[in-house]
Amino acid sequence: MSSKNLQLCRFCQKHVKLAYYCEECGTSCCSDCLHDERVDYFICQECNSKNIEFLDLNGKKLCKDCSSENINKVSQHLKSCPKCHSHKILNIYEKKEELEQKFLELIKETRSFIHPLRDAINELYILRHNISVARSPPIKCYHYPKMESELLVLFKQIIHIKDTLLEKINTHFRHLALNKEFFFDIYNQPNSNIRIIENILENVFRSHESIKKFIEENNQEIYEKFDGFQKNLKFIEKIKKLFLPYKRFLNLAENEKPIYAVNTILINGMDSQNKFIKKNKGILFITNYDLSFVHEYGVIKRKQELIFKAPINDLINITDKGKLFKKLFIQFDYGKYEFSLSSNLISKVIDYILLARSFQEKDLYDNEIAKNLQEIEIDLSDLLKYIEEGINSFFSLKIIYNKRINKKQKKELEITDQNQLNSPYCNSMQNQNQSPFYQNQNPSLLQPHKSPFSSTPYRNIEPYPYQPIGSTVSPSFDRDIFYPQNNFNGQRYQ
Structure with missing residues (x-):
C-alpha cells in the first residue's frame, strides 16, 4: 500500500488507512478503532x-x-463512533462518492431553472392568442380594453426575469468553478476535509435554492395575474356564444361592439303601432349602437323572431319597477317594454345599458399596443445554450481530472513495482541466477526432452554397466558430471 494513502489514526496513533467516517461528529478512524x-x-x-x-x-x-x-x-x-458513539458510520470512500455525485447533480440541475420560465411564456402565448380571438370577427368583443397593455407588461416582465436569471446562473457557475477542486479530486482529499467539503456543498446548494426561489416567486406573481385574464376571457366567451347564433337578426355594423346579452321574458310592451306584446321568451342584446330583443319559440324546432331593435341613443327612460317582484322598464319615443329579471340582474343590465351609451367616449382600446403585443417574442435559446455550454464544460473538466488521476495512479503502481524489483529479496534471487551453479550446468541436463518421433535424431543414453550381485568392484562414474555442484565446491560430495 502506498504511504500516501496512510494517515494517522487519532485513536490508535497508527499510520493506517482511515476507512470509516462518522456523520455525527465528522471523525475518521480505522477499522480496528470502531x-x-x-x-x-x-x-x-x-x-x-x-x-x-x-x-x-x-x-x-x-x-x-x-x-x-x-x-x-x-x-x-x-x-x-469511538468519539461520540453514534451509529451513523459510513465508509469514507462511499461518503466521498456521495459528495461527488451531489455536486455533479447540482451542476445538471441547472437545466431545471429553464422549465418554469418556459411554462410561463407558453401561458403568455396562449393568453395572447385568446385575446386575439376575442377581438376577431364575426363577433368582435372589446370588453376590458386594457388587457393588451397589461399582457404586454407581463411579456416585458418575463424578459427582465430572463435577463436576471442569466446573471444569477453566471454567478452560480462561478461559485461551482471555484470549488470544483474539492469534488473533482475528492478521493485525494484528506479525510479531515470532509466536513469542509460538506459545508461548501451546502453553500452551493443554497445558491441553487436561491435561484429556484427567485423563479418561483416571480412565476407566482405572474400566474396570479393570469387568473384575472382568464376571468375576463371567460366572460367575453360567454357574450360571443350568445351573440353568434343571432347575428343574422342583429346585423351588426362594422364598428358595432357587443356589450351584454341576457335571457329574459318580455312581460308586456307596446310598439310604434300601439300593438301590445306579452309573454315572449328570448334574449335582450345590448351593443354600443342598439338595444335588440329576439323572441325564441318552438318545442321541436326552435324559431327566432326579432321583436324590436332600437338605437341606444333614442332611449328615454330606463328603471326598475315593482316592490316584491321587480321588473326592468325601458322606454323609447316609439315604444316601451317591461322585462322580468332577477333583482341582481336588473341592476347589472341597467349598468351595461348606461355603459353602452357612453362606450364610444370611454373606448380605451389601443390598436398600437395590440400590434406591439402580437409582434413581441421571447427567445430562450440563448439562455438554454449558455446553460448547456456551462454544464458541458464542467463535465469535460471532470473527464480531464479522471484521466489525470488514472495516469497518476498508474505511475505510482509502476514505481511500486520497480521498488519491489529492487528489494533485497529480488536482488538475492537475481544473484543466485548468476551463480556458477546455474552458469556451469551440463548442457545435456538443461536441454528439453526430445520426442523419439521428432525429425532430429535423439541421443542414446547408455545405461550404467550391470554389476552382478556379490561383486566387489564398484561401478565407475564421473562424480563431477553426476553432481555438477561439485564443480565449484570440491569439498562437497553427495
Whole structure:
C-alpha cells in the first residue's frame, strides 16, 4: 500500500488507512478503532414498527402505528463512533462518492431553472392568442380594453426575469468553478476535509435554492395575474356564444361592439303601432349602437323572431319597477317594454345599458399596443445554450481530472513495482541466477526432452554397466558430471 494513502489514526496513533467516517461528529478512524456496541430496541410483531409507547411502569407497551401489544425486544450489534458513539458510520470512500455525485447533480440541475420560465411564456402565448380571438370577427368583443397593455407588461416582465436569471446562473457557475477542486479530486482529499467539503456543498446548494426561489416567486406573481385574464376571457366567451347564433337578426355594423346579452321574458310592451306584446321568451342584446330583443319559440324546432331593435341613443327612460317582484322598464319615443329579471340582474343590465351609451367616449382600446403585443417574442435559446455550454464544460473538466488521476495512479503502481524489483529479496534471487551453479550446468541436463518421433535424431543414453550381485568392484562414474555442484565446491560430495 502506498504511504500516501496512510494517515494517522487519532485513536490508535497508527499510520493506517482511515476507512470509516462518522456523520455525527465528522471523525475518521480505522477499522480496528470502531466500537462494536449492542443495541436493544422494541419492535412490533404485527407491522415491524419501532414506534413503541410505554404505557406504565409495569412494562406494558403499545405500538403507536397499529395499536398492537405484541411487542418483542430485539438486540443488534452495530458499529459506533469511538468519539461520540453514534451509529451513523459510513465508509469514507462511499461518503466521498456521495459528495461527488451531489455536486455533479447540482451542476445538471441547472437545466431545471429553464422549465418554469418556459411554462410561463407558453401561458403568455396562449393568453395572447385568446385575446386575439376575442377581438376577431364575426363577433368582435372589446370588453376590458386594457388587457393588451397589461399582457404586454407581463411579456416585458418575463424578459427582465430572463435577463436576471442569466446573471444569477453566471454567478452560480462561478461559485461551482471555484470549488470544483474539492469534488473533482475528492478521493485525494484528506479525510479531515470532509466536513469542509460538506459545508461548501451546502453553500452551493443554497445558491441553487436561491435561484429556484427567485423563479418561483416571480412565476407566482405572474400566474396570479393570469387568473384575472382568464376571468375576463371567460366572460367575453360567454357574450360571443350568445351573440353568434343571432347575428343574422342583429346585423351588426362594422364598428358595432357587443356589450351584454341576457335571457329574459318580455312581460308586456307596446310598439310604434300601439300593438301590445306579452309573454315572449328570448334574449335582450345590448351593443354600443342598439338595444335588440329576439323572441325564441318552438318545442321541436326552435324559431327566432326579432321583436324590436332600437338605437341606444333614442332611449328615454330606463328603471326598475315593482316592490316584491321587480321588473326592468325601458322606454323609447316609439315604444316601451317591461322585462322580468332577477333583482341582481336588473341592476347589472341597467349598468351595461348606461355603459353602452357612453362606450364610444370611454373606448380605451389601443390598436398600437395590440400590434406591439402580437409582434413581441421571447427567445430562450440563448439562455438554454449558455446553460448547456456551462454544464458541458464542467463535465469535460471532470473527464480531464479522471484521466489525470488514472495516469497518476498508474505511475505510482509502476514505481511500486520497480521498488519491489529492487528489494533485497529480488536482488538475492537475481544473484543466485548468476551463480556458477546455474552458469556451469551440463548442457545435456538443461536441454528439453526430445520426442523419439521428432525429425532430429535423439541421443542414446547408455545405461550404467550391470554389476552382478556379490561383486566387489564398484561401478565407475564421473562424480563431477553426476553432481555438477561439485564443480565449484570440491569439498562437497553427495
